[in-house]
Amino acid sequence: MSSYTDQQLAEMVRDECVHRSLYTDPEIFELEMERIWGRAWIYVGHESQIPEPGDYFTTEVARQPVILIRHRDGSFKVLFNRCAHKGSKVLENPSGNARFIRCGYHGWIYHTDGTCRTVTGGKAAYGNSDSGCPQPDLDLKPLPRAASYRGFVFASLAGDGPELEPWLGATAASFDNMADRSPEGELEVTGGVLRYRHDSNWKFFVENLNDMMHAMIAHQSSAQTAQRMGQQLFGDGQAPAAIQILSPFASDANFFEKMGIHAFDHGHSYSGGKISIHSAYSEIPEYTEAMEAAYGPERTREIFSLNRHNTVVYPSFTLKGAIQTIRVVKPVAVDETIIESWTFRLKGAPDELLRRSILYCNLINSSANLVGPDDHENYHRIQHGLKTQGDDWISMHRYLDADEPNDEGGRSATGSSDMVFRNQFKAWKAYMTGANGAGTGR
Amino acid sequence: MSKPAPQTHEAPKLRVLEQFLFREARLLDEQRWDEWAALFTEDGTYWVPATHGQPDPLHHVSLMYEDALLRAIRIKRYSHPNAPSLQPPPRSVHVISNVMLDSHDPETGACTVNSRLVMVEYRRDSQAIYAGACTHELVRDGDSFKIRHKKVELVNCEGALENIQLYL
Numbered sequence: 001m002s003s004y005t006d007q008q009l010a011e012m013v014r015d016e017c018v019h020r021s022l023y024t025d026p027e028i029f030e031l032e033m034e035r036i037w038g039r040a041w042i043y044v045g046h047e048s049q050i051p052e053p054g055d056y057f058t059t060e061v062a063r064q065p066v067i068l069i070r071h072r073d074g075s076f077k078v079l080f081n082r083c084a085h086k087g088s089k090v091l092e093n094p095s096g097n098a099r100f101i102r103c104g105y106h107g108w109i110y111h112t113d114g115t116c117r118t119v120t121g122g123k124a125a126y127g128n129s130d131s132g133c134p135q136p137d138l139d140l141k142p143l144p145r146a147a148s149y150r151g152f153v154f155a156s157l158a159g160d161g162p163e164l165e166p167w168l169g170a171t172a173a174s175f176d177n178m179a180d181r182s183p184e185g186e187l188e189v190t191g192g193v194l195r196y197r198h199d200s201n202w203k204f205f206v207e208n209l210n211d212m213m214h215a216m217i218a219h220q221s222s223a224q225t226a227q228r229m230g231q232q233l234f235g236d237g238q239a240p241a242a243i244q245i246l247s248p249f250a251s252d253a254n255f256f257e258k259m260g261i262h263a264f265d266h267g268h269s270y271s272g273g274k275i276s277i278h279s280a281y282s283e284i285p286e287y288t289e290a291m292e293a294a295y296g297p298e299r300t301r302e303i304f305s306l307n308r309h310n311t312v313v314y315p316s317f318t319l320k321g322a323i324q325t326i327r328v329v330k331p332v333a334v335d336e337t338i339i340e341s342w343t344f345r346l347k348g349a350p351d352e353l354l355r356r357s358i359l360y361c362n363l364i365n366s367s368a369n370l371v372g373p374d375d376h377e378n379y380h381r382i383q384h385g386l387k388t389q390g391d392d393w394i395s396m397h398r399y400l401d402a403d404e405p406n407d408e409g410g411r412s413a414t415g416s417s418d419m420v421f422r423n424q425f426k427a428w429k430a431y432m433t434g435a436n437g438a439g440t441g442r
Numbered sequence: 443m444s445k446p447a448p449q450t451h452e453a454p455k456l457r458v459l460e461q462f463l464f465r466e467a468r469l470l471d472e473q474r475w476d477e478w479a480a481l482f483t484e485d486g487t488y489w490v491p492a493t494h495g496q497p498d499p500l501h502h503v504s505l506m507y508e509d510a511l512l513r514a515i516r517i518k519r520y521s522h523p524n525a526p527s528l529q530p531p532p533r534s535v536h537v538i539s540n541v542m543l544d545s546h547d548p549e550t551g552a553c554t555v556n557s558r559l560v561m562v563e564y565r566r567d568s569q570a571i572y573a574g575a576c577t578h579e580l581v582r583d584g585d586s587f588k589i590r591h592k593k594v595e596l597v598n599c600e601g602a603l604e605n606i607q608l609y610l
Contacts, residue, residue: 094600191502192493195602221525225518229511242512338602343503354501361503363512367603368490368505370516373527376605381526 002031006433013429015422016400017393020386022428023201029334036315036431037062040266041147041154041164043317043328044068044078046342048151048188054097054112060330061155066143067091068153069098071113078146078155079114084138101140114140150175151187154317162266170408171268174311178321180303183294183348187324191358194341194366200379202315202331205339207424208375209310209318210271212256212415215249218378222370223250238282245360248277249371256415259309263403264410267314267427269420276309278322286350294348312420314427324357327365335383341365396421451551451582453543459555460541462587463578467536467559470609475517478609482589483581484510489593490610493600505599505606516609527605532565534608538576551582552590559594561610572610573597 004027012019021028042061045068049057056069058081065081067090081089083103090103090110100117101110109118116138119126127133146155147164152175154164165172179187198205208214215223226246230239239247248255259272272279291300311319319326324344331337343357364371386394399417406412413419469478482488490505499507508516519525540558547553555578563570574596580587594610 192496194492194503194505195600197602197604199604217524218526221519221522221528222515225515225522229515229518233511240511242515246515341503351501358501358503362505362507366492366503366505368606370512370519373605373607374525377527 009432013425016397017395024386026334033062038157041156044153044155046151046189054099057095058091069112077113078143079140110140150179169264171311171313174308174321177306182346183290186347187344190345191343196339196367198337200383202337204379209312210261210269210420218374219249219371244281259415261420262412263420263423267424270308270311272309276307279307284352323360450548453546463538467538479513486589487591532607535562554579
């Protein structure tokens, strides 16, 4: 039982500031797992990771081990990774193929939809419905809800709540744009995963994605260096992809203001739209040709003209359509978070696109990258700065009440506004104090 | 006139290779970055895969895959005044062992050397320990060598790792 009342939790989020305990108190973290991560749609994996019957992928939802598996009828299942017998995890490898799922402890065997096939020694020992004895459920349990949008599978630990697509709202267009950038309209996870451990609260990362004020300061050491070196070595000519990827992080304040931010129901947001730090990458003519052959020139221009920077699907997922990467948030403890970074191949697009996504992730998302360590360090410093008694409150005042409604049903503001943070904490408050996320809308 | 006999290179002595690798490790520990970068050929690459047995640095993510340009950017970053994660600065110790000559081309003198590495990175009261297998593809450079490719396969490359700031 929580020692916090709903009212106390609600009082820790004001319109323009939040209480530091939200990042430092282990009890609040446990409540977040139960009420936010236990109610919202949480990203599980992509259907392209399990194309064939029996293909599976193991991951966590709100720290709980789960399995994403392709059943023989072609549907996917999201199951708790827990044997119905003694509770052992039944699949331990990150991914693989299993005709049946077999527990390594006592050998219970399950079908790929989780139903029990064989109990070692026979099911009869567990009684039958005529005997009057209580019978255990012998099946692997599915998560209460699972759904997929453009192949991106989300699951919810809550039995009720909004359906996935309406819940995604305006962020669905970011998934569409990423998939539409394939001449075949399809994405495929490829190129492995980067797993980056942070010694800080999950919310710092989720906030930072659409924090347009930090890049030019925090990432100066790499981005400014790349910018200068690019200018020195290549002048106004075409610089190599690495320079094109790193330099825009050092864009000036004006550029980031102009990118803009956009906030929506349930804590979701995106930045950019017309322009982003990805919009000046040099064109790959062979790719444009493939796209025009598939969609025609006008639709191709339309697809390329949508240039969102980070789309945040609160609380677990962020996507970059223009560079075909996603990052998945996995909270571990109040001050520990693992961020996974995955890359996608655009089916039917030239190889160079995938190589660019891979390069981007190496440079920005790996544990040994050139940009992330400074974010990592800043989160670490906040985690420790918030231990002080200097001030219990963290400001979200910037451009308060200066945002305006947009035509996607959300609100938009200049890049440096704190609107996205305020919007995330509005959802935080609703999840933490309401039932099943009711009231996380605007 | 008879053709001059083609020049052949003898297989380098292990001791010579060891000294080359020890010197490289020392340059890294003493953060003599420019001297370290000069050990590479112009097209030399440095690779830390993200998956055990990873065949390809271009179509699969890596912890690091750097050419001369990226090395130059990283090295320049080391002395940039505004890199939060480098304040206070990290330090390292590299220990190289189990050096073996895997192959040698008598015609060019190029060789492939395998070794084991333990690297400790220290910063602000915490130290991380990395262990892995190194492969150096070396080419002849007068009496010594240059690195055409260095690969460091960390034993825990798939693990969820925190910042690795210094070269392994």
